Amino acid sequence: MASNSLLSSSSCSWSSILFAALIAVVLVVFVSPAHSTSRPALDRRMIQAGFKVPLKHVDSGGNFTKFELLQRAMKRGKHRLDRFSAMVLAAGDSSEIKSQVYPGNGEFLMKLSIGTPPASYSAILDTGSDLIWTQCKPCQQCFDQPTPVFDPKRSSSFSQVSCSAALCQALPLPSCAAEGCEYLYTYGDYSSTQGVLATETFTFDDKVSVPNVAFGCGEDNEGSGFNQGAGLVGLGRGPLSLVSQLGEPKFSYCLTSIDGTKSSSLLMGSLATAGVGSGGTIETTPLIQNPSQPSFYYLSLEGITVGDTLLPIEKSTFALKEDGSGGLIIDSGTTITYLEDSAFQLVKKEFISQVKLPVDDTGAAGLDLCFTLPSGATTVEIPQLVFHFDGADLELPGENYMIADSTMGLMCLAMGSSSGMSIFGNVQQQNMLVVYDLTKKTLSFVPTQCDQL
Incomplete structure (x- = not known):
């Protein structure tokens, strides 16, 4: 982790992270179209x-503040989620004329x-x-x-x-x-x-x-x-x-943090695994195929842990249904992660229970869960967030799911709720080499300093 990182593991337990709240940690990723x-x-x-x-x-070079960048990206991401869901529902309706409307953006x-x-x-x-x-x-x-x-x-x-x-x-x-x-x-x-x-x-x-x-x-x-x-x-x-x-059969991308100045990378062919084996733990999970939407990259999400608590999420919550609806896709074009509402409410409830700060109900940041930062605070302890995919336990660094802005006095969870389809967004993927292997039908996460590739 870079020396200016705002997050570090607790000395007594890896389930908590020290979060430096007075410097904004931003979710959107800067990256260098006969x-x-x-x-x-x-x-x-x-x-x-x-x-x-x-x-x-x-939005790079647009002279936006960090929260403005986030809000612009979230607006596009919510719209994109709505189109993904509509595409899947239309594909499952045999009476619908197949004139698909694509997510775009x-x-x-x-x-x-x-x-x-x-x-x-x-x-x-x-x-x-x-x-x-x-x-x-x-x-x-x-x-x-x-x-x-x-x-x-x-x-x-x-x-x-x-x-x-x-x-x-x-x-x-x-x-x-x-x-x-x-x-x-x-x-x-x-x-x-x-x-x-x-x-x-x-x-x-x-x-x-x-x-x-x-x-x-x-x-x-x-x-x-x-x-x-x-x-x-x-x-x-x-x-x-x-x-x-x-x-x-292989490609990968590595997305830098928003506060970085270097480009992110798309790697094709033999370079797709260029950052693998450099010390980061490799977590690999199967790519699932949805016959009604064969172009999307579906993953099998089996559970979520907040701190030391494995949430009581029903096993069927993220499962693909017979009509092609439901499930979770990984997407580079959606900013924050959107979870089926029943699961998101459990995540939200657990964060409120474990983060010892007052909840902000103003909606000023446009996110579903925000906390009010104490005046003069330098660090805030937040619980570890782990996504349990089939065969892969992905422990996210704090900057991949929590942001703070000292000028607004807020710290927010970079996740939202959805109905039907869920999406694993690009904020949760930052500073990871995300490797797609279409021969083995797997996807791998490798913690990587993406600005050093």
Whole structure:
């Protein structure tokens, strides 16, 4: 742990943590966006060595206070939770027309280049969806973006995908026009992208070029949900995602703390486990598949401990139901963790019991549970929080679930309640290497100083 860390284990028991409350610990993470009849195989030699992509938070450089950053991210996260839940419920309704509305938004931007010669742009990283897309000329309608809009006519490697191609058929609602396969994706904040499905050469880390990556070339893009970048890169489990198209079974990310100044990282291929074995305890749990939402990364959460108390949460609380509802997903684009309400109320009750501070009921911070800090306090003792996944007991450092702001005189729990689906958010994942192994169908947590990767 860095020398300026605000949290340390109690000398008498690891179940309590000393929390320095007078310096704000913030939850949001700063981190550095001719027709083809068949899709040629990717040149795997280009990615066997793996590559690393810096990430930055979408609100970085916006001159927001730390609590403003948190509140902005929570607003996006709550909206995202609502869309996830609606998608799952719609998928379980056989009478519903399958015109999915995707969660959209996200918290991190990744930089990459597209085309020949390569044109650089930033796109939102999203583990909750599959399609890769960017805005393209000629735009019927485009939102403002910080980089020039991609012009397919200026790239020698651009090729449209035919309607008969497998990747066209992998779209949720493909359509066919004279120029080839077309797509339409709509998002929960009323943003949308519509255009042609094509293949291009994508360049990562300014040196690893991968040809024939399928992506959406959006010519009609509406709304403001993506204007921090120029599109989106899906890292879900479906065939259109970057992970699936690269054919590499492992990827990972490592998210720095909000008070850090260095970028977070996305690591692909052989670099995905670059931080494993450096001393941190590896906790590994199975990735669960939901047939009604095959792109999402579900985990089996079996219990939660606060301090020395294993909470009396019903075993079925986080279980996937037969209709595909319920369960818990891990998501890079949701800021705080949202738990099924019955479980969250038990967590809240136990924190109130163990934290010897008055509860703040003003709602000023926008979080479900906050405490009033005593005047002049330098440290506050908080209980250890442990998530018990199938085969993995994940002990969270204090800054991954409790924040404080001396100017507001508040200390708040970085969690909220949900109805139906639960989400393990990115605040709880900060300063951990989170490794997805799609061959073994596992996910691993490795405590890591992410700014040192």
